[in-house]
Amino acid sequence: MPEVQEGRAKRADAVRNRDGILDAALELFLDNPRANMAEIAAAAGVGRVTLYGHFASRTELMDALFERTIAKAEEQLAKLDLSGDPMTALERLVASSWRIVDAFHRLLAAVELELSPNRIREHHHKPMQRVTRLITRGRKEGSFRSDQPVSWQTACFYALLHAGAAEVRTGRLAEDEAQSAIVASIAAVLAPR
Amino acid sequence: MPEVQEGRAKRADAVRNRDGILDAALELFLDNPRANMAEIAAAAGVGRVTLYGHFASRTELMDALFERTIAKAEEQLAKLDLSGDPMTALERLVASSWRIVDAFHRLLAAVELELSPNRIREHHHKPMQRVTRLITRGRKEGSFRSDQPVSWQTACFYALLHAGAAEVRTGRLAEDEAQSAIVASIAAVLAPR
DNA sequence: AGTAACTTATACACTCGTGTTCGAGATAGT
């Protein structure tokens, strides 16, 4: 089994398997938050013992998956240019984040059953700030209404993002309609009266 | 143990205990969807054996709790007068339902881990219709925008309701601010452009 | 080609939650 190594480089097949396990776990968790270690190993095409070789416990696996998913999302979102007119910047943000946020949210359902609320909040903070900053700027510039708490507006943003993703997932809203609907509703919530 | 009785009336302490168990279960599930039978019995101040006397299985308990909660909610909401100006009717609906819907939603999280999706959808339908009808009428009368699917507007309604309840629950939004914030945002989403 | 790293199936120990059984004791209803 691959032990924790100090300076040694891990073997190629080991890292490949480790990644494969995380991929499989993510996919499984998306529609079954309670997938167990045996199922994950099977889905990754790997022995259960091997899985435990890479992750000492279920919690450790969850944590690693959670962290990797966030890192990937951050990487995507960091590229975004959110300058310029706040309302159109908002559109860009929604367009490129609603899918990511949805996958993340469903993973969260699985993670919430295992990890500490602290560990979760700790991670949820970074992506949240991106939205908060944009909203704050929009308020200052008069593009967004400012008669409500920023925290509430942020909450609305996420709520509508999730709602949209859920509607698409369950087939009540078509892929191509979704984006404009989400944008329109979020814009309506944020628009000055 | 209280067995299934044909014609016999149940003893007073038995029904009292049964209700107490459901009350305790509801309260527990609100912040721990995985509360087990032992915890529920303890919270109800009743022996575990007694609990199984009233509900043959965990699933049966869930089902009974789910059903009772829905019945109570329906009872509350049925009183509502939703006629007149759609926008103010909407306000009345939000005002008297956001708490109920929140409790229901969190119970749902617990129930989803056990019951069949069919059983769930079956119940979720009635309350949903009340919202859908109001929105449909509002669109016809020109009070609400009609350039989006009704289903999407319904989804937004619930999403913002939940978001508001969650903000209050986690202390980021004060009780008294909440209602007006929720109403304002839902109104903004539904308002004609 | 040689060796350390890695994988594997089988099998086991352990924990936790569910649901049942038993026998004794308490309580409601008439």
Place this chain on the structure above:
DNA sequence: ACTATCTCGAACACGAGTGTATAAGTTACT
């Protein structure tokens, strides 16, 4: 006051999931 009904703790059987140990086999790197 009588009795069916209800309650209770303790103990047990069971299944499912987690995590470990072993010993033999395979594969990546140099």
